[in-house]
Amino acid sequence: MQIGLYANTHGQANRDDTDIFLMQTPVDQMRPVQVAELAEAQGFHSLWFPDHVCMTIDSDSFHTANQSGTRAYQPRHNMLDAAVCMGAVAVRTSRLKLGTSCLISPYRDPLSDARQFMTVDQLSGGRLMLGVAAGWMQEEYAAVGVPFEERNGRLKECIEIYKRSWTDEVVAYDGEFYRFANVSMDPKPVTRPHPPIVYGGNTPFGARRAIRLCTGFYPLFLDAHAEPDRFAPLQDEIRREAEKLGRDPAGFTMTCAASARITDAGDPQSEERPRRTCTGTAEQVLEDLERFAKAGYSLVVCMFECPSGELAELEDQIRRFGAEVIPEARKFAPAGEWLQVD
Incomplete structure (x- = not known):
């Protein structure tokens, strides 16, 4: 099993007994380059960046990060x-x-995104992992002038355009929402045939779409007591859809994001009953990560709880995971026929 890090570029995370929250964090407490350098030194597999164009002052939309x-x-x-x-x-x-966790593709221009993220793949020497999703906030769609009800159709076309842009010598597309012809998109990404595209979702529709269009599935386990086998029915949905398509699920990855926090023995969080998922001592966190492996996940992207909101606390969590968790987590062999993230 590999361990990724959820970037703090939208703020430090905290949880209550039910939900995850992002705190308003000063930019000088984010420092994404500094965080990335530390994460790499501590053995993290990947760093995943959240995405929004804007945030409306209030919202009645259902946020899928919290049940x-x-x-x-x-x-x-x-x-x-x-x-x-x-x-x-x-x-x-x-x-x-x-990685992106996740790019809200439908309210952006797909050719522009294809160019931007090809550039990331080029600059990194082939290290891009593109997470895509339809988004959840109706008010944000309204702010950027895209109908919320079109998001699923637009997302499908965006994914198809990314792949054509990254593989075809001459790029063309004739869809319901996007139409163009005789376009060049060069250079191509370093990763061939194209960078992995994982689908962020937690519904049967999203699971079926993931295997149809993408190279992996990426659900969220950010609420306090998320059970690692919660989405086992969605994995079955993917298997059934793969059989219909004649596609081998052994070429498809299972990735997820989960909130986490490592503490000392005797800390109140390690003694909670029930204990929040992926919290407590290193041994307790590893128990939960092994359950994720048994549920089929070969990469868990950890969003660290940092109640102080301070960068120093996040850095301490990164160091402790690097020393106490990652070496042992790498020994876990994920269950199932899925392709393991390398």
Whole structure:
């Protein structure tokens, strides 16, 4: 099993007994390049950047990061741009893979995204992992002028355009939402045939779409007591859809994001009953990570709880995971026929 890190470019995370929250974090407490360099030195597999164009002051939309639907973001929220940060990190690291968690593709121009993320892959020497999703906030779609009800159709076309842009010598597309012909998109990404594209979702529809269009599935386990086998029915859905398509699921990856926090023995968080998922001592965190491996996941992207909101606390979590968790987690062999993330 590999361990990734959820970037703090949308703020430091905290949890109550039900939900995950992102705190309003000053930019000088984010420092994405510094965090990336430390994560690479500590053996993390990848760094995953969240994405939003804007955040409306209030929202009635159901936030899929929390099973309660409660929005994790504050009314006014500091957010750094994923692609820009990834470009900066790419030239200051050499091994760390760079992902999006997740790019809200449908309200952007897919050719522009194909260009931006090809650039990330080029600058990093082939380390891009593109997570895509339809998004959840209706108010944000309204702000950028794209109908929310079109998001699923647009996402499908965006994924198809990314792949054509990254593989075809002459790029053309004739869809419901995007139409163009005789376009060049060069250079191509370093990764061939194209960088991995993982689908962020937690519904049967999303699971079926993931195996149809992408190279992996990426659900979230960010709420306090998330069970690692929660989405086992979705894996079965993927298997059934793969059989219909004649596609071998052994070429498809299972990745997920989970909130986490390592503490000392005797810390109240390690003694909670029930204990929050992936929290407590290194041994307790590893128990939960092994359950994720048994549920089929070969990469768990950890969003660290840092109640102080301070960068120093995040750095301490990164160091402790690097020393106490990652070497042991690498010994876990994920269950199932899925392709393991390398």
